[in-house]
Amino acid sequence: MSPPLLTYDLSLLDRSERKWRGSPALRAVYGDIFSEIGRRLVPGRTLEIGSGIGMAREFIPGLVTSDIVATRFAARGVSAYDVPREEWGNIVAVDMLHHLVEPLRFLASAAAALRPGGRIVLAEPAGTAWGRIFYAWFHHEPCQPGNVRPPFRFAAAPGGAFANMGMAHVLFGRERVRVENELREHGLRIAGVRYRDLLAYPATGGFSHRALLPAGLIRGLLALERLVPQVLMRFLALRLVVVLEKDASA
Ligand SMILES: C[S@@+](CC[C@H](N)C(=O)[O-])C[C@H]1O[C@@H](n2cnc3c(N)ncnc32)[C@H](O)[C@@H]1O
Secondary structure, eight states, rough: OOOOOOSSOOGHHHHHHHHHOOOOHHHHHHHHHHHHHHHHHOOSSSEEOOOTTTTGGSSSOOOOOOOOSSSSSSSSEEOOTTTOSOOEEEEEEEGGGOSSSSSHHHHHHHHEEEEEEEEEEEEEESSSSSHHHHHHHHHOOOOOOGGGTTOOOOOOOOSSOOTTTTTHHIIIITHHHHHHHHHHHTEEEEEEEEOSSSHHHHHTTTTSOOSSSHHHHHHHHHHHHHTSSSHHHHHSSSSSEEEEEEEETT
């Protein structure tokens, strides 16, 4: 078997962990994202792909964490393209899909590893109008929805790095019908797409900057953002949560 393609620099994790421990603001927003994921899960064991520092474990009881190679945060080394077929109830991934050069191959592999009726739940950056501006200014990874085109296979940089934060907004938005047709071959259907995060997330300062507001105010902003209609969020949101469900008879 060939060694896994490391599209993400795992040496960033130690710094992320320090920031995570020291920022109540960041915990408020990510806690809200993980709780939303938790509400979408169906009964059964849950595997996370690309766990990074394993933040999700604090919010999703019993979560099995993994990363492309075993790390001090995730005991299991699991490639997104080779998900272990252990009849998982749920497979979740946060900010992982946009690092994949073959995102649909991951979804096929995850589908094969789910029990019938199981779910894949993804949280990803959204390359909306506001998302493109925000990520261009405040994030080091590219957000280029225009480059996300069929057959959805991408080339990594010479050193192996790859990211396109516009990935999920295109796959489950502009190209939804085409992607849905491909997913159907693997017994998957799109059960839900919800856009979220507007101002509360920028106010946390992310993993690189200082928080602009205390955690209490950030929680208030998150509650207000939930009231914004999805029709507007499709242009303004910074993230989306996608739920895919495997046919109960597959
Ligand atoms: C941006 S980090 C996100 C980490 C964590 N989920 C979070 O939200 O903080 C992307 C993660 O995806 C993992 N990843 C990238 N490509 C992968 C692959 N082919 N298989 C498994 N994990 C992968 C990286 O190692 C990294 O942990």
